[in-house]
Amino acid sequence: MGPGEIRLTVDVVIFTIQSHRLMVLLVRRRSPPFQDSWAIPGGFVRTGESLEQAALRELEEETGVKDIYLEQLYSFGDPSRDPRGHVVTVAYFALIAAGPVRLRATADAAEARWFEMSKLPKLAFDHRRILDYALERLRNKLEYTTVGFQLLPQAFTLTDLQRVYEAILNKKIDKRNFRRKMALLKVLTPLRAYRTEGLPRPARLYRFVARKFEKLKDKGILFPF
Amino acid sequence: MGPGEIRLTVDVVIFTIQSHRLMVLLVRRRSPPFQDSWAIPGGFVRTGESLEQAALRELEEETGVKDIYLEQLYSFGDPSRDPRGHVVTVAYFALIAAGPVRLRATADAAEARWFEMSKLPKLAFDHRRILDYALERLRNKLEYTTVGFQLLPQAFTLTDLQRVYEAILNKKIDKRNFRRKMALLKVLTPLRAYRTEGLPRPARLYRFVARKFEKLKDKGILFPF
DNA sequence: CCAAAAGTGTTAGGAGTACACCCATGG
């Protein structure tokens, strides 16, 4: 057996928020191994294609979305992870803003569905491990980057934002402390508009302003909730 | 061109400390492309071998060391990174305790040498980028993990430890603040012994005690120098 | 007027930072 026999795939863990819950996109496998099991969307890397291009391609094939947050997660290469042979996968994770996403019908996967991260089905291959790792990374990044904002639409309320943090960290956060911290960070601009639908009292809408953020990392101001 | 034409390598960025300076191990290439250039040690992953096994194998081939700190860094897969074709590499970084390391003569690399991270030669492929990324990761990890201790022998003085932090972060740290923080973390046990050689006054030796550390991460006590 | 989510301030404790002098030893 020579080195040429190793094959390379990318798998993309796609997160979003729905009803204040962290969701992940899974596809049902149509062929063996693990036929009919749920799996993280992914596929083989093509010759001449970068890893990130391959991940973006898989992402668009499944969801039709472009221009979203994408980050390399980790590479998994245990030779026994795929019964068909030695398949190394480079895992990515992607964040989609809360809201309806049209899932595409594809040739590869008959079915694609969002699952709550806290209610996962049995997964194919080592995909459960990949998902656990992705969640851990997302939790860590929440504390020192602005990934939290990537999961919201352009305009959102402070309560929306707090719910994102609570859903991912799986714990309650004090409302006053949360708002004070966000105010201190100065990465939010209040909009003229308010949200009124379904609310007893209108809630101010905000927008994330990325350019202000870079300096904060150097100043050590973070999000340690 | 099919997916089978992508080849997979591992490259291992091997750091150590010498004379209070952060050093990295490089090998001189004996064949094209980039013949005679310096490069990060690495090689093809073998079928049936895990990525970590491959990294450990390369590490041992170059240095003869085992049982050292090894962590996956990132995967680089730009199709133009190797002129011979599409070669994806999974980069690792390894930390070797300060002290003399016997570098092995190998078939692949005629020459292997330690270089100061601040005085690097021109490197083959995209290895400069990999090295920059490894240094960034090392700096970040220094602040919230115990990687700093991996670069020292079992017994060390507080000044030794401070020099490691200073070498990696490339800045002076206040001695009193550094020592107070280390005392607060309670991960060091003083030994009975002192170091006397070459010192005006003997310096207490310490040992790192890993078991005490895990809880600190949860408590949010870190190393933000 | 009642229910429900929006919005707001204070206090106490702990970590970070800046800063200067005495101590022990070898030559």
Next chain:
DNA sequence: CCATGGGTGTACTCCTAACACTTTTGG
């Protein structure tokens, strides 16, 4: 006795965490 690196404490600032009530609206 002197040069050299080892070793120690204090004051201030700032962030964190805990905690409860008033406001605005729709029904």
